[in-house]
Amino acid sequence: MSDGYKEGKFTLEEKVALPSGLINAIIAGYQIALNRTLGSGSAAMTQLLIKDVGEFLEEMLEEIGFEVHEIKDLKEDIPKAFKMLGISNNVEVETPEDGADQGDKYVIKIHDSVFKPVSMLLAKKGIAFTLSPESFVAAAIVRKAIRKVRPNAQVRVKIHPQKNPEDPLVIEVIVR
Amino acid sequence: MSSPVQRILSDITRIPGVVAVFIVSKEGFVIDKAATGTLNLDEDAFAAMVTAVLGSIEQLGGELQIGRPEITTLEFPGHYLLIHDIGDNIVALLADRSQAVLGRLRYEMKKQAPRIANTL
Numbered sequence: 504m505s506d507g508y509k510e511g512k513f514t515l516e517e518k519v520a521l522p523s524g525l526i527n528a529i530i531a532g533y534q535i536a537l538n539r540t541l542g543s544g545s546a547a548m549t550q551l552l553i554k555d556v557g558e559f560l561e562e563m564l565e566e567i568g569f570e571v572h573e574i575k576d577l578k579e580d581i582p583k584a585f586k587m588l589g590i591s592n593n594v595e596v597e598t599p600e601d602g603a604d605q606g607d608k609y610v611i612k613i614h615d616s617v618f619k620p621v622s623m624l625l626a627k628k629g630i631a632f633t634l635s636p637e638s639f640v641a642a643a644i645v646r647k648a649i650r651k652v653r654p655n656a657q658v659r660v661k662i663h664p665q666k667n668p669e670d671p672l673v674i675e676v677i678v679r
Numbered sequence: 680m681s682s683p684v685q686r687i688l689s690d691i692t693r694i695p696g697v698v699a700v701f702i703v704s705k706e707g708f709v710i711d712k713a714a715t716g717t718l719n720l721d722e723d724a725f726a727a728m729v730t731a732v733l734g735s736i737e738q739l740g741g742e743l744q745i746g747r748p749e750i751t752t753l754e755f756p757g758h759y760l761l762i763h764d765i766g767d768n769i770v771a772l773l774a775d776r777s778q779a780v781l782g783r784l785r786y787e788m789k790k791q792a793p794r795i796a797n798t799l
Contacts, residue, residue, distance in 0.1 A: 542741075544734015547707030547727040554723065659706055 515563050515588075527621045530634060534621070538630045545633045549660055552634070557643030564588070574648040581611060581644055590637060591616045595671075607649070607678040611641045612671040619665070622672050626664040635662050638674045645676045653678075683798040687791055688713035691772065694787055696779025698758070701771045702795060703729050710768060710799070729771045733762055750788050752781070763788050765796040 537545045569587050574580045582594040593614035598607070616622075618636050625632045632638075638660045646658040656678050663673040681689065684702070691700045692713045699714035707730050709722040736748045751762040754776075761772040761784055770792050774784055 540738060541731050541734040542738040543705060544731040544737075546705060547730035547734075550707035550723055551727045657708060659708070 513559050513563055515567050523617050524620075527618060530618065530636065531621045531624055534625060534630060534632060534634045535628070537634065546631065549633045549638065552639055553642045553646060553658060553660065556639040557646055560640060560643045561647060574644065574651075577609060577645060577648055580648070581609075581641055584640060584644055585613065585637075588640065589617065590640065593671075609641070609645055609676040609678075611637075611674045611676065613637050613674070614671045616672055619668070619672065622665040623668060626666050632662050632664070635672070635674070637672055638662050638676075641674050642676050645678060649678050684711055684795060685713065687794055687798065691787065691791055694774075694779075694783065696774040696776070696784070698773045698775055700773070701725070701729070702799070703769045703771055705730050705767060705769065729762060729769055733764055733769055737764075750785055752785070759784060761785065761788050763792045765792050765799075768796070768799060770795055 534545075537548065541548070564584060564587065567587055569580075569584055578596040578598070581596050585591045585594045591613050595612040595614075597610040597612070599610060616637055622632050622635065642658050642660045646656070649656045649658065659677045659679070661675040661677070663675070665672045688700050688702070688711060691697055692715050697715065699712060699718055701712045702710045703726045704710050707723065707727040709726045712722075732753075733748070733751065736751055740746055740748055748764070753760040753762070757776055759772075759774045759776055759779060759781060761774070763770045763772075770788065772784060772788060
């Protein structure tokens with residue numbers, strides 16, 4: 504193992520094959536426990552995590568050649584980051600006009616995410632997926648890109664429950 | 680010119696002992712605030728904590744089947760923190776225990792919270 508592991512640094516350099524079922528079970532378990540203890544308050548955790556995950560993510564993405572500091576076109580860069588991280592090969596980014604009065608809005612549709620079983624399970628149970636890894640990745644990238652020009656911009660995330668396996672996971676990232 | 684909500688918050692800070700009052704969205708943001716002095720805090724973290732505290736107390740009420748909390752009062756060595764659910768948002772009031780009268784704070788919270796909710 505590299506020194507990064509010893510120092511508690513997250514790295515994408517060394518690939519350790521973990522079954523995705525295990526990762527998904529852990530994410531689902533955390534989300535169910537969080538929902539049980541915090542109820543509607545679990546939504547606020549998303550905002551804190553965007554900031555923290557964003558910092559880890561930035562380092563990891565740059566490690567595999569994705570220059571977070573050089574993000575130019577979010578419609579191209581978000582799908583690229585999802586692909587590089589191995590989360591999904593099919594991501595669409597839309598910027599609808601109807602949300603303009605609330606700030607810049609990015610609608611991100613993620614098809615066949617590796618975390619799809621978690622969103623399906625939680626939707627069945629009626630639990631909001633506030634710990635969605637996809638939402639952290641999307642929000643962290645948007646936040647990084649926007650804050651280059653607007654340092655105090657706030658990024659909010661809304662995750663639509665995924666009820667049908669054929670449907671993509673839809674995440675709205677709103678910048679104010 | 681200050682907004683209607685800012686005027687209400689400003690009125691609240693004139694109550695003896697009040698250090699600060701915050702309106703927090705349940706998504707985890709401070710929407711508005713007023714304070715009698717400078718506060719050194721991470722507002723995102725504070726908003727998330729207030730939302731989480733209210734959420735966990737609501738869950739506790741549900742588990743015990745005793746309903747939803749009205750005003751949550753937290754007592755710290757030198758301060759009170761009062762938390763009131765106003766629908767999509769939360770009002771959090773921080774007060775100095777040595778100067779504040781808890782009954783007055785609770786009375787004002789009940790009186791002002793609907794006004795705040797109506798102006799948002």
